[in-house]
Amino acid sequence: MYKKIPKNTIHRLPLYLSVLEQLAEESQNQEEFFHSVDLEKLLNIKNSVIRKDLSYFGEFGVKGKGYNIVSLKTALKEILDINVIKKTVIIGCGNIGTAIIKYPYFTKINLEIVAGFDVDPKIIKQKINQTPVYHIDRLVDFLNKEKIQFVILAVPVHASKFILQDLITKTDIHGIINFTPISLKVPKHIKVINSYISAKILEMYFYLKNTNA
Amino acid sequence: MYKKIPKNTIHRLPLYLSVLEQLAEESQNQEEFFHSVDLEKLLNIKNSVIRKDLSYFGEFGVKGKGYNIVSLKTALKEILDINVIKKTVIIGCGNIGTAIIKYPYFTKINLEIVAGFDVDPKIIKQKINQTPVYHIDRLVDFLNKEKIQFVILAVPVHASKFILQDLITKTDIHGIINFTPISLKVPKHIKVINSYISAKILEMYFYLKNTNA
DNA sequence: TAGATTGTTAATCGATTAACAATC
DNA sequence: TAGATTGTTAATCGATTAACAATC
Numbered sequence: 001m002y003k004k005i006p007k008n009t010i011h012r013l014p015l016y017l018s019v020l021e022q023l024a025e026e027s028q029n030q031e032e033f034f035h036s037v038d039l040e041k042l043l044n045i046k047n048s049v050i051r052k053d054l055s056y057f058g059e060f061g062v063k064g065k066g067y068n069i070v071s072l073k074t075a076l077k078e079i080l081d082i083n084v085i086k087k088t089v090i091i092g093c094g095n096i097g098t099a100i101i102k103y104p105y106f107t108k109i110n111l112e113i114v115a116g117f118d119v120d121p122k123i124i125k126q127k128i129n130q131t132p133v134y135h136i137d138r139l140v141d142f143l144n145k146e147k148i149q150f151v152i153l154a155v156p157v158h159a160s161k162f163i164l165q166d167l168i169t170k171t172d173i174h175g176i177i178n179f180t181p182i183s184l185k186v187p188k189h190i191k192v193i194n195s196y197i198s199a200k201i202l203e204m205y206f207y208l209k210n211t212n213a
Numbered sequence: 214m215y216k217k218i219p220k221n222t223i224h225r226l227p228l229y230l231s232v233l234e235q236l237a238e239e240s241q242n243q244e245e246f247f248h249s250v251d252l253e254k255l256l257n258i259k260n261s262v263i264r265k266d267l268s269y270f271g272e273f274g275v276k277g278k279g280y281n282i283v284s285l286k287t288a289l290k291e292i293l294d295i296n297v298i299k300k301t302v303i304i305g306c307g308n309i310g311t312a313i314i315k316y317p318y319f320t321k322i323n324l325e326i327v328a329g330f331d332v333d334p335k336i337i338k339q340k341i342n343q344t345p346v347y348h349i350d351r352l353v354d355f356l357n358k359e360k361i362q363f364v365i366l367a368v369p370v371h372a373s374k375f376i377l378q379d380l381i382t383k384t385d386i387h388g389i390i391n392f393t394p395i396s397l398k399v400p401k402h403i404k405v406i407n408s409y410i411s412a413k414i415l416e417m418y419f420y421l422k423n424t425n426a
Numbered sequence: 427t428a429g430a431t432t433g434t435t436a437a438t439c440g441a442t443t444a445a446c447a448a449t450c
Numbered sequence: 451t452a453g454a455t456t457g458t459t460a461a462t463c464g465a466t467t468a469a470c471a472a473t474c
Contacts, residue, residue: 006465010419014412015396022395035431043396047431048467055433063432064474080415081422099312104369105394105411109418150417156317174424175417181318182235183228183256191420195413198318199227200406202293204363204388205322206223207404209294211387219441248455260455261443268457276456277450 150175305368363388
């Protein structure tokens with residue numbers, strides 16, 4: 001439990017890990033070092049920011065030498081709690097939900113999608129990859145029984161309201177990754193991470209409008 | 214062209230719009246007003262932040278009364294440049310790419326996905342919804358001919374490198390929305406917006422680890 | 427030892443906030 | 451007019467940065 005980690009630092013940690021995974025794959029040599037200026041070039045993040053970010057969690061480098069790729073990777077995995085297997089469910093198995101279930105990179109971060117939920121009888125009782133899909137009526141019981149900590153919400157807008165109510169009042173989840181294009185009102189013990197696509201597109205619109213001119 | 218808009222302000226603008234769309238749908242009355250404290254409750258963003266964000270772009274409220282829902286919505290659409298139809302393509306029509314093509318909310322933001330690109334002969338020449346899928350060999354020509362300003366990249370990691378090189382050296386795009394789980398190194402006239410799912414999940418891991426303890 | 431890069435400091439820069447004058 | 455809420459200010463808070471002592 002760390003205190004006072006800047007939000008932006010947390011956003012950057014997965015980026016660091018992503019680059020380290022790449023570097024570790026590319027290099028055969030387990031003893032290979034790299035340094036913060038290398039990482040700056042790869043990520044366009046200032047080397048001093050990188051070193052400061054890491055310093056919140058400990059000292060991972062060797063002065064005059066840099067960081068060992070493998071051991072920093074290991075440290076970051078520990079910080080991000082990747083070594084513990086996590087279970088989650090997808091609520092809403094439409095296009096987005098199904099794509100997430102099939103997403104091939106979750107094994108890398110030890111995430112298991114143990115079930116999907118939907119209302120469409122054509123989808124229910126089928127399996128998407130290895131993942132069973134149940135009727136959404138069974139959602140609350142499932143989450144409680146399996147002690148799921150966070151869910152991925154990928155339902156249409158009109159369905160989100162009553163599902164959210166159930167999640168808040170009848171389960172003990174602590175996090176929602178939200179792919180719906182609306183903002184969710186939740187009590188403050190629940191962390192919502194918005195990942196809706198339109199917002200990213202709109203950010204791009206704004207950027208394009210205000211740099212070409 | 215505005216200058217010096219804080220990054221976080223730009224992140225929040227789509228959220229404001231999203232809530233305004235909801236409010237506009239729920240209320241029949243075109244003349245309905247609401248105020249920044251209402252919005253604070255819906256979004257957990259302080260009312261003073263909301264007012265300051267809006268103030269970068271003009272004065273949209275009426276003192277003592279609040280904001281007219283419809284006219285603020287209109288103003289935000291103007292700021293985010295939603296009224297002009299945009300065209301883009303999806304590079305990589307696997308699970309994620311296909312889900313994005315089928316995403317139903319893009320009409321709301323005037324986005325048209327005019328083509329998909331892939332290497333898989335099983336996918337090429339089919340249509341996903343109304344969208345044709347071409348071989349990736351045709352990508353560069355297509356982008357140049359259609360004057361596409363930004364692309365959505367949803368290819369597997371191993372494919373991203375050489376595609377990125379083509380995009381940088383042979384086209385005139387100004388933006389990439391990146392769904393691959395790696396960071397893209399681009400010249401600074403190209404804006405990359407990362408939307409990769411694992412990063413969101415890892416953020417959630419970190420949060421769960423450090424609040425339950 | 428000389429060279430290099432870390433971890434950390436202190437200064438700068440930017441964003442948030444509470445408060446309130448302006449005004450509908 | 452009295453009440454309400456905006457738009458804006460100035461103070462506070464937090465994040466970035468350059469610089470450098472520490473040290474491998």
